[in-house]
Amino acid sequence: MMDGLRGLVVRRATAVLPVLLGVSVLSFAMLRVIPGDAAVILGGPQATEAELVGIRREYGLDQPLLVQYLRYAGRVARGDLGVSIRTRDPVRQLLVDGLGVTLTLATLSLALAVTLGIPAGVVAARRPNSVIDVLTMAGALLGVSMPVFWYGLVLLFVFAGALRWLPAGGVGSVKHLVLPVVVLGTAGMGVIARLTRTAMLEVMHQDFVRTARAKGLAERQVVLRHALWNALNPVLTVVGLQFGFLLGGSVLTETVFALPGIGRIMVNAVFSRDYPVVQGGILLVGTMFVLINFLTDLAYVLVNPRLREA
Amino acid sequence: VTRARIHLVVTALVAALGLVGASGALGEAERRGGTLVYASTADIISLDPPNVSDTISGAVVQMVYEGLVGFTSEMAVVPRLAESWTVSSDGLQWTFKLRRGVRFHDGTPMNAQAVKYTFDRILGVSGESVLRANLYLPYIKSVEAPDEQTVRFVLQFPDAFFLNRLAGNQACVVSPAAHRRYGKDLSRNPVGTGPFRFVHWMANREVVVERFDGYWGRKANLDRVVVRPVPEAGARVIALESGDVQLASRIPPEQVGRLERNATLKLSSQSTLRTLFVGMHAQKPPWSDRRVRLALSYAIDKEAIARSLYQGLAEVIPGPVPRGASGYAPIPGLAYDPDRAKRLLAEAGYPHGFEATLVTVKGRYLKDFELAQVIQQQLGEVGVQLKLDTVEWARYLDLLRMAPDKSPLQMWLDAWSTATAEAAGVIWPRFACSEFRPKGANTNGYCNPELDRIVHEAERTVNVPARDRLLRRAQEVLVQDAPSIFLIGTREVVGMSARLHDPIQMQNETLTVNERTWLDP
Numbered sequence: 001m002m003d004g005l006r007g008l009v010v011r012r013a014t015a016v017l018p019v020l021l022g023v024s025v026l027s028f029a030m031l032r033v034i035p036g037d038a039a040v041i042l043g044g045p046q047a048t049e050a051e052l053v054g055i056r057r058e059y060g061l062d063q064p065l066l067v068q069y070l071r072y073a074g075r076v077a078r079g080d081l082g083v084s085i086r087t088r089d090p091v092r093q094l095l096v097d098g099l100g101v102t103l104t105l106a107t108l109s110l111a112l113a114v115t116l117g118i119p120a121g122v123v124a125a126r127r128p129n130s131v132i133d134v135l136t137m138a139g140a141l142l143g144v145s146m147p148v149f150w151y152g153l154v155l156l157f158v159f160a161g162a163l164r165w166l167p168a169g170g171v172g173s174v175k176h177l178v179l180p181v182v183v184l185g186t187a188g189m190g191v192i193a194r195l196t197r198t199a200m201l202e203v204m205h206q207d208f209v210r211t212a213r214a215k216g217l218a219e220r221q222v223v224l225r226h227a228l229w230n231a232l233n234p235v236l237t238v239v240g241l242q243f244g245f246l247l248g249g250s251v252l253t254e255t256v257f258a259l260p261g262i263g264r265i266m267v268n269a270v271f272s273r274d275y276p277v278v279q280g281g282i283l284l285v286g287t288m289f290v291l292i293n294f295l296t297d298l299a300y301v302l303v304n305p306r307l308r309e310a
Numbered sequence: 311v312t313r314a315r316i317h318l319v320v321t322a323l324v325a326a327l328g329l330v331g332a333s334g335a336l337g338e339a340e341r342r343g344g345t346l347v348y349a350s351t352a353d354i355i356s357l358d359p360p361n362v363s364d365t366i367s368g369a370v371v372q373m374v375y376e377g378l379v380g381f382t383s384e385m386a387v388v389p390r391l392a393e394s395w396t397v398s399s400d401g402l403q404w405t406f407k408l409r410r411g412v413r414f415h416d417g418t419p420m421n422a423q424a425v426k427y428t429f430d431r432i433l434g435v436s437g438e439s440v441l442r443a444n445l446y447l448p449y450i451k452s453v454e455a456p457d458e459q460t461v462r463f464v465l466q467f468p469d470a471f472f473l474n475r476l477a478g479n480q481a482c483v484v485s486p487a488a489h490r491r492y493g494k495d496l497s498r499n500p501v502g503t504g505p506f507r508f509v510h511w512m513a514n515r516e517v518v519v520e521r522f523d524g525y526w527g528r529k530a531n532l533d534r535v536v537v538r539p540v541p542e543a544g545a546r547v548i549a550l551e552s553g554d555v556q557l558a559s560r561i562p563p564e565q566v567g568r569l570e571r572n573a574t575l576k577l578s579s580q581s582t583l584r585t586l587f588v589g590m591h592a593q594k595p596p597w598s599d600r601r602v603r604l605a606l607s608y609a610i611d612k613e614a615i616a617r618s619l620y621q622g623l624a625e626v627i628p629g630p631v632p633r634g635a636s637g638y639a640p641i642p643g644l645a646y647d648p649d650r651a652k653r654l655l656a657e658a659g660y661p662h663g664f665e666a667t668l669v670t671v672k673g674r675y676l677k678d679f680e681l682a683q684v685i686q687q688q689l690g691e692v693g694v695q696l697k698l699d700t701v702e703w704a705r706y707l708d709l710l711r712m713a714p715d716k717s718p719l720q721m722w723l724d725a726w727s728t729a730t731a732e733a734a735g736v737i738w739p740r741f742a743c744s745e746f747r748p749k750g751a752n753t754n755g756y757c758n759p760e761l762d763r764i765v766h767e768a769e770r771t772v773n774v775p776a777r778d779r780l781l782r783r784a785q786e787v788l789v790q791d792a793p794s795i796f797l798i799g800t801r802e803v804v805g806m807s808a809r810l811h812d813p814i815q816m817q818n819e820t821l822t823v824n825e826r827t828w829l830d831p
Contacts (some may be wrong), residue, residue, distance in 0.1 A: 036704025042355075042441065044363060044725065045710055046739070049748045054439035085354055086499055089513050097513070153544045161548040168549035169540060171515060259538040260514035268353075268514075273704060 008301065012294050019290055020283065024076065027282035028069050031275055034048075038085040038273045039063055057295070059085050061275075072279065079126075081283075082276035091280040098262035099247075099284065101171060102254070103262060107248035108181045113188030114239060121196025121235075122228060128201060136193065143190030148183055152256035155179045169258035180257045184250055188242050195238050199231035232303055240296035244289050339811075344829035346532050346810065348821075349540040349549050349558040353514050358497035359482040360432045360440035368479045369822040370537060372814070373519050374415075374700040377480035377500030378406050378425065378461070379473055383580065383816045385634050385731040387473045391420060391463075391483055391503065401468025401772040408459045412526045414485035415507040422455035427486040429463075431455040438494075442480045445729060449475060468770050471778045474636060479820075505530040505825035529826035547805070550575060556807040556829065559821045563623050563677075569805055579803045580815045581625060583632045583764060584727040586675060588668070588685060588795040591721070594757040596664055599647075603792040604644065605654035610685060610694040616798050619677060619684055623730050624798040629785040630726070630736050631797045634817040637733030637768070639782035640676075643789055643796060651692045663693025668699055669722040671706050676800045683725050696721070711748050714755025724753070724794070731818065733781045734769045737761075737825040741793060756793035 039055035040047075056062045056305065075082060081091035117140075124136040159179060160168035167176050203209060204227055212226045213219075251263030262281060269277035354367040362371055378392040384437065397765055412420040430433045431438055432446050449469045475481065488501035505527065506519035517537040521530040530759060533610065540546045547556045547565050549649065551572065561569065561577065569575050590597040590606065590614040616624040621655040625633060628643030655663060670682040679700065686696040701709065701718050709719055739750045741755035761784055768780035789796070804821050806813060809830035814822045 027461065034704065035702075035708040040707045040711065041704055042363075045364075045707060045724070046751055048444050048739070048750060051441060051444050054443070058439065087353075087513065088495060094513055149542075151547070153542075156545055156548045157324060157810065160552045160554070168552045168554045169545050170554070171539060255543055256542050258542070258545060260512075271703060273532075282375055 005298075005301065013299065016290050016294075017233065020287060022089055024279070024283055025069070027279045027286075028115060028275075031270075031273065031278055032065060032188045036273050038275060041272045042086060059275075062073070073275075076280075076283070081280035084159040084206060084274050084277050085209070086269075086272050086274045086277075089277075091276045094265060094277065095262060095280055095284050097287075098260060098265040100249060102247055102261035102263060105177065105180055105184065105250060105253070106243055106261065108177060109184035110188060110239065110243055110246060112181060112185030113192050113242070116185070117189040117192030118196050118228075118235065120193040120199060120261070122223065124193065125197045125200035125204065125293065126223065133197075137197065140193040142188040143186040144194070145190075146186070148187070148252040149256055151186070152179070152253060155183060156256070171259060174260075176257075180253050182260060183253050183256075184246060191242065192235060196231065196235050199234050200227055203231045204225045229303070233300065236296060236299055236303065240292055240299075244292050247285055247288055256286075311807050316797075340531055340826070340828045341830060342531050342828075343533050344531075344831070345534040345559060346823065347536045347538060347555045348823075348831060349546045349555040350537050350821075351539070351543075351546075351560050351803075352469045353539040354511065354517055354537070356441075356497040357508065357511070358440075359428075359496070360442050360480045360485060361413050361497060362479050363442060365821075366537075366539075368508050368818070368820045370517055370519065370631070371482060371500075371502075372477045372820060372822040372824070373491060373506040373535060374504045374508050375479075375484070376504050377476055377478070377481045377483060378585070379477045380407075381477045381731065381818070385583070385636070385817050387477045389675070391425075397472075397772065401770075402465050404463045404465070404472060406461045408461065409526060410459060413524055414488070414503055415499050415522055415524070415535050416485050416488055416500050416501045417524075418485055418487045420483060420485075422461045422487050423458075423460050425461045425483055426453045426455040427489070427772045428483045431484075431489065432480070442729075445475060445478065445480055458567045468772050470725065470769050470771050471636065471730055471732040471734060476737075478729045506532075506535060509534075515691070525825065527597070529823055530825040532823065535823055543761045548803045550807070553807070556810045557813055557821070557823075558805045559693070559802075561803040561805045563621050563803070566621075566803055574808050576806050576808050576810075577803055578813075578815055579618060579623070579801050579805070580817060581634060581801050581818050582676070582727070582819050583634050583731055583799070584725055585627055585630060585632050585799045586624075586678070586681060586723070586725050586797050587726045588797065589628065589722045589754055590792075590794060591714065591717065591719055592754045592793050594619075594720065595767060596658065596660055597720070599658045600791060601658040602660065603795075605658070605692065606653040606694065607644040607649035607792045607795045608647045608654065608690060609694070610688050610795055610797065612643070612797055613646065615681065615684055619680055620798065620800070623676065623801040626799065627796060627799045629788045629796050630740065630794065631733045631781075631785055632728070632736070632817075634799075635728055635731050635733050637735060637781040639733075639778070639785045641782065641786055643787065644792065648692055655692060655694075660693075663695065665695045665697070666720045667699050668696045669706065669709060669719060670700055671703060672758075673702060674706075675723075676802075678723060678725075681797070693740035705824060712751050712753075713748060714746050714753070716752065717747070717755070719753065722753075727818065729818070733785070734765055734826060737784055738765050738769065738787065739779075741765075741788065741802050754793045756791070757789065761787050761791075794800060 039052040040232040044053050083090050120136050127133055127161045156168055159166045166178055209227050251267045254261040254264040265279045346732055350366045354370055355364050356362050356367050359371055360367055380386050380390040382388055391409055393409050397404050411681050414420055432440055432443055449466055450526040451464045485501035492499045492742045504526045506735040507522040509518040509520050511517045520534045524758045543562045543583055549555045550558045587659050590603055612626040616626050628641050631638045673677040682698050689696055739745050740752055741756050742762050747753050764780050768777050771777040804815055812827045814824055
């Protein structure tokens with residue numbers, strides 16, 4: 001078993017470097033293909049050419065692309081992500097701070113989604129097409145489909161505006177996190193509940209479940225020990241993907257709740273063509289994504305011993 | 311003593327008296343202390359004055375720094391670090407007497423050397439390049455510091471709006487010691503002479519300033535000011551309602567009614583220097599024909615736009631100059647006249663109108679996309695069929711910055727504001743023959759040597775009535791030439807707690823506070 005695991009770790013780890021190199025080239029190139037550059041946006045509509053020349057020279061944007069890339073790659077290799085062209089913030093610090101906020105948000109909302117979503121899916125799958133199934137799945141559908149912007153503002157309006165139980169956005173305490181976690185958690189819960197239900201229904205009809213029942217095991221044991229354990233594979237995949245998605249995709253929630261997360265930092269940086277921040281951010285999120293995929297793969301192997309031989 | 315000099319001294323005196331009067335009247339109820347939390351639309355970008363071009367950084371710059379002179383909320387120029395000034399009879403030398411005993415937040419003295427250092431840096435004497443150098447480079451030849459309290463500016467030509475230029479954020483005096491220490495990173499470690507001193511700036515979270523007890527004037531009422539970016543307008547409104555913040559910028563028009571009914575809040579509206587207009591490419595047919603441009607201008611009902619679309623948050627303007635700018639002339643514009651528009655189109659050879667593309671942005675300026683739709687509909691009524699092309703901001707800037715002979719633009723929705731709050735700075739870069747993009751800001755490719763001559767002369771006329779007569783003539787020429795469809799100047803609404811008194815809502819869209827702003831317990 002240890003050999004299998006070690007082999008997997010080594011194979012995966014060697015695949016990571018080319019992926020990250022590709023990510024760095026792509027993030028560098030993509031931004032330079034789209035219109036506008038950092039100087040144009042910093043200068044705004046009223047800037048004269050002379051004003052832009054100064055900015056371009058200062059940040060080396062007047063150099064050939066290859067030179068720019070090599071300089072950038074050289075700095076990154078030394079662990080230096082540079083400073084934001086827009087605000088002169090050191091990029092690494094900026095991203096680490098943002099990632100801290102987003103990671104907290106993602107972890108808590110995923111925890112909420114899993115603790116509510118998996119039981120909901122199991123309950124619904126136990127009695128397909130019953131009232132409880134229909135209600136649970138309708139709730140899950142609602143959770144998935146509610147626009148984050150609207151939902152977030154409604155929660156803010158009720159709990160911050162009208163009741164004044166919670167702060168109206170920003171960071172600083174646990175209370176600040178409640179509403180954003182609920183918003184993100186609701187959507188994740190919907191996805192996980194629906195997927196758990198489907199996976200459970202599939203598994204429940206398989207022979208080993210029938211065997212377990214025939215052995216005379218209690219229904220509770222059949223469902224939790226045999227069926228759910230086997231249904232978890234696709235659910236785990238989605239949990240991993242959801243986590244990745246939450247890392248980069250919580251920008252709307254971060255905007256509504258004025259959270260200084262990495263999603264908002266990245267979107268602002270893309271719109272202002274703040275190259276060092278976007279490149280550093282993509283590299284960081286790319287690395288996290290690769291790591292999460294890697295951990296998900298490991299989790300598969302732990303859940304499903306048959307994969308260890310592969 | 312020249313007439314101009316007398317005029318300036320009188321202006322300074324009146325302004326100084328006005329300030330004293332205002333603070334005296336408010337004096338009784340004012341209260342010391344408290345922290346103001348202010349929700350802005352975005353994070354700041356820089357706190358290094360000559361590198362500042364956005365209004366949110368500008369708001370904090372106004373708290374931390376001061377210039378020789380400054381703007382009131384109505385964009386009148388008043389003394390700040392300068393106590394008085396004179397201008398030579400040829401208009402080429404301006405001599406400022408500095409206030410005594412002023413210190414920067416780092417304890418170093420604010421004196422003539424510090425002022426010279428500030429401007430030498432802007433002019434590139436030290437080899438550093440700053441973003442907004444062009445506000446000063448074409449005008450200032452050199453800066454001298456003959457003694458500790460005296461600064462003399464030698465100009466390239468007699469600059470009609472020199473004081474306006476000195477009153478902007480970019481001309482604020484920075485601590486030379488701080489700049490030597492931090493260099494470019496002065497933007498993150500600002501040191502000025504203002505009533506508040508910088509505490510910290512955490513990206514996307516907050517900027518904090520606190521009362522500076524060594525301030526030369528009366529000390530600030532507020533203990534602290536926290537500026538917090540809340541990008542979503544709905545969330546800003548809720549933060550105001552919940553009491554989390556006591557001041558919020560840019561309240562959307564549709565929220566105004568609800569907030570007005572809330573007794574714990576106050577709203578305040580101010581006209582801005584931002585004007586919205588539709589640019590037309592003056593070198594391409596059919597817009598190269600003046601009759602077509604006039605026709606399109608007559609076809610737009612600006613009053614209806616201000617009334618219905620903007621619900622009072624806009625004022626119709628005749629030409630490119632906003633009402634609050636120095637040199638604005640209240641001349642009649644081109645009133646709504648669709649029949650005349652059709653006649654002019656027919657005369658120009660387009661009896662059935664034509665098709666064109668209007669490039670616009672969405673969510674950048676107040677109701678920009680909705681405005682483009684109204685224009686599409688109104689021009690449709692005189693037979694001009696517009697296709698709307700909504701583009702992303704960076705693409706939009708790229709399009710605007712193209713030289714007229716290469717630009718694919720036909721018509722575009724556009725906006726303009728002025729850092730110096732004066733008419734010549736609005737007209738010259740956008741309409742002078744020498745200012746075609748990308749060098750200047752003339753996207754239209756419009757060129758009228760007669761206009762150039764008038765504005766050129768106005769920029770060099772220090773005598774205010776004579777200068778304003780020339781600028782009035784220039785505005786008349788532009789109305790009659792109609793290089794753009796001049797539409798409206800916008801108004802901006804800010805919301806605040808009923809406990810907050812005397813925040814500063816400036817016409818240049820800067821919402822800030824000063825030493826007199828105060829909070830009820």
